[in-house]
Amino acid sequence: METIDLTRPDTAFIREVEKESGQTVSKCYQCGNCSAGCPMSFAYDIPVSRMMRLVQAGQKEAVLSAKSLWMCATCETCTQRCPNNIDVAKVMDVCRHMARREGKGGVYAVKTFWDAFMQSVGMNGKVHEIGLMVMYMLRTGRVFTDVDLAPKALPKGKMSILPHRAKGRKEVADILRRFHEGAADEQKVQARLAAAEQAGKQAATQEGGRS
Amino acid sequence: MSAVSLGYYPGCSGLGTSLEYDASTRAVCRALGITLQDIPDWTCCGSTPAHTVDHVLSSALAARNFAQAETAGIDDVITPCPSCLKNLRNALEHMEDDLFRARVDALTERPLTRPHTVKSVLQVLVEDIGLDAIKEKVTRPLTGMKVVPYYGCLMTRPASTMRFDSPEYPMSMDNLLAALGAEVLPFPLKVECCGASFGIPKKEAVTRLSGKLLDLAAGLGAHAVVVACPLCQMNLDLRQEQINAANNTHHALPVPYFTQLVGYALGVPEKELGFDKLIMPLAPAFTAMQEACAKATAVAEKKPAAGKTEATAGGAA
Numbered sequence: 001m002e003t004i005d006l007t008r009p010d011t012a013f014i015r016e017v018e019k020e021s022g023q024t025v026s027k028c029y030q031c032g033n034c035s036a037g038c039p040m041s042f043a044y045d046i047p048v049s050r051m052m053r054l055v056q057a058g059q060k061e062a063v064l065s066a067k068s069l070w071m072c073a074t075c076e077t078c079t080q081r082c083p084n085n086i087d088v089a090k091v092m093d094v095c096r097h098m099a100r101r102e103g104k105g106g107v108y109a110v111k112t113f114w115d116a117f118m119q120s121v122g123m124n125g126k127v128h129e130i131g132l133m134v135m136y137m138l139r140t141g142r143v144f145t146d147v148d149l150a151p152k153a154l155p156k157g158k159m160s161i162l163p164h165r166a167k168g169r170k171e172v173a174d175i176l177r178r179f180h181e182g183a184a185d186e187q188k189v190q191a192r193l194a195a196a197e198q199a200g201k202q203a204a205t206q207e208g209g210r211s
Numbered sequence: 212m213s214a215v216s217l218g219y220y221p222g223c224s225g226l227g228t229s230l231e232y233d234a235s236t237r238a239v240c241r242a243l244g245i246t247l248q249d250i251p252d253w254t255c256c257g258s259t260p261a262h263t264v265d266h267v268l269s270s271a272l273a274a275r276n277f278a279q280a281e282t283a284g285i286d287d288v289i290t291p292c293p294s295c296l297k298n299l300r301n302a303l304e305h306m307e308d309d310l311f312r313a314r315v316d317a318l319t320e321r322p323l324t325r326p327h328t329v330k331s332v333l334q335v336l337v338e339d340i341g342l343d344a345i346k347e348k349v350t351r352p353l354t355g356m357k358v359v360p361y362y363g364c365l366m367t368r369p370a371s372t373m374r375f376d377s378p379e380y381p382m383s384m385d386n387l388l389a390a391l392g393a394e395v396l397p398f399p400l401k402v403e404c405c406g407a408s409f410g411i412p413k414k415e416a417v418t419r420l421s422g423k424l425l426d427l428a429a430g431l432g433a434h435a436v437v438v439a440c441p442l443c444q445m446n447l448d449l450r451q452e453q454i455n456a457a458n459n460t461h462h463a464l465p466v467p468y469f470t471q472l473v474g475y476a477l478g479v480p481e482k483e484l485g486f487d488k489l490i491m492p493l494a495p496a497f498t499a500m501q502e503a504c505a506k507a508t509a510v511a512e513k514k515p516a517a518g519k520t521e522a523t524a525g526g527a528a
Contacts, residue, residue: 039404039420043413071413074259075364075404080378087369096263109412114260121261121272125254127223136411145411149449156488157230164226166254168275175271175318184267184314193313 009058017055020094027084028052034078034088044068048078048088055091064099070107072096112139122176125166130159215339218285219247220276220299220329222292222441223255228449229292229441231485235470236291236332238483242348242474243340250280250288256298259408266305271318273302278321288329291470293365293440299329300372331366332470333439334375337383342390350478352392355503356496359398359433360384360469361424361447363405363440378402384469388437391476396431400424405446418457421446425454425462434496435465437472444468448490465493 018025028049035047045067046054054063063069069092078088099106116135120127137143153159166172182188225233240247257272276299280288290296306312306323316322336345362381370378379402385395405424406417424447428436438444447454448466455462467489474484486493 039406040416042419043416071409071416073364073404073407073409073416074262075407076368077364077404079369089369093262093266097265100264107412110409113408113412114263117258117260118264121255121257125252126226127255127258129224129227133411148453152452152490153228153449156490158228158488160227164223167252168254168279171275171319172254172272174320175268175275178318178320179265179268179271183317184265184271186310186314189314189317190310192317193310 004054004057004059004062006057010060011058013060013063014055014058016098017091017094020097021087021090023086023091025052025055025086025091027086028056028082029084031083033081033083037077037081039075039077040068040071040073043071048072048092051095052086052088052091055095063095064102064104066095067107068092069096069099070110109140109142112136118176120163122173123169124163125169125172126164128160128163130161131163215244216246216248217335218280218283218288219249220253220256220288220290220295221249222290222295223258224292224441224445228445229468231471231488232291232441232444232468234483234485235468235474235479238479239336239470239474239477240332242477242479243336243345245335245340247289248283248285250276250285251283252279254279256295258294258298262298262301266301267311267314267318269298270302270305270311271315273298274306274315274319274323275321277303277323277327278319280327281323281325286325286327288327289332289335290329291332291439291441291468293331293363294442296329296331297365297372303327303329304372331375331439333366333383333387336473337387338375342386345387345473345477346390349391349476351476353388353472353476353500354392354394355507356393356500357396357432357434357503358388358393358437358472358496359396359428359431359435360388360401360437361398361405361428361439361443362401363438363443364402364407366439367402384437384439387469388472391472393472396433398428398431398433400427405443407442407446410446410450414453415457417446417450418454421450422454422458422460425451425464426458426460428464429460429462433464434499435467435472435493437469438466439469451491463491463495465489465491465496467493467496 032049035049038048041047072092076089082088113136116132120132137145221233253276257269261269261272367373367376367378367381376383389395404420406420409416444466471484
């Protein structure tokens, strides 16, 4: 039987989830309403209410390794139905962010699809559906994915072979690049804000001295 | 209704798999006196993949579009796609926090200078234009067409962000379709998930979840499943044969966008509404509608005639 050690909760993990999601996970009283409404439960290894319990118990490894994180469709049903108004979908979302940061492989096909999507956005500024499919198929080796749909969609002119490139695609690529370089890291931005505030105060003092 | 001018964010699928949503939205807005001004050189909002990576990143991709809107003097934006709407709204909401906004600015390097709003096309039609005004303009009522409205997950959820209609049992599209003259059937699965973007990496999610939606719609005797989301539409329409194959069903349900039916009812020429872009043809729904109408007329004509026969019979007796 699978067991968890409740005597040594990773409190830093609990705090991190709470801070990033803005939710108080201890408010969850395990009613199971989220799991009952979750349309993706059939594809989960750990139902969403149990994911909440594992977060409460500080079980970082179990949470971040869960397949469920990658199979969540972000339909927001759990959030909508939580009697304690916990944004459960947001808790799932931030755990997924952490899993990425920890280098967890997740569900390969899903992660690869999302990564291909982001790459398509970075290249064109807009998503190019066929380009995204090709990238996905090459990476997963699932070269027959949806080939049955091509004869339906292509004659309708609904999928363009060439991407619709935005003029601002470099700007979008820069957003992604800066993100990966850590430009939006909280401490860095906070420090900059504090420095700017300090500079503003000094300027005000000098101004006051002059007048 | 005075003239309305709004910024327009079509979303990436509007250039591809949901061409007909974009086309019919534009046509309907024209017919209702709403001027749409496209956000110049808009880019992807990040959709689901971005917010599964990071919320600041997702908001930055959305925020660039507001920065672009500002270059054209646009404050208020509408978008047909619920997923774009959620990302654009989330970005605005999160950016009310100073630190979050500073982090977004660190990615875009284009701080926003003005407040913005963003709404769905459905919300604008129902709340700003109003059902009475739309009803007045109906020249081709959908009388006799049985439809089920399918809102999908995000049009009304999460309620705190979407602030539109009921998150569990919305009625806005029901009421809109009824204003067009359609027979709107109560659809208990109207906000259940269709399988979303798992069509490619995990097809079973779509064949299973969208399968349930089609089963119920067909069971209720609907002539069409009317949708408001490009991803729902693609799952239910383009993947309908995959769904049939997986579940051993034989559905052939048309899945038009609500804007296509609004456009038709308002008398917009069909070629502007992209009916030909639908995989499951819409024609059978119109045939069923005409048959229902013909039957109703026949019954109405028969009634007094039947009464007369009875009277004659009574007289003879």
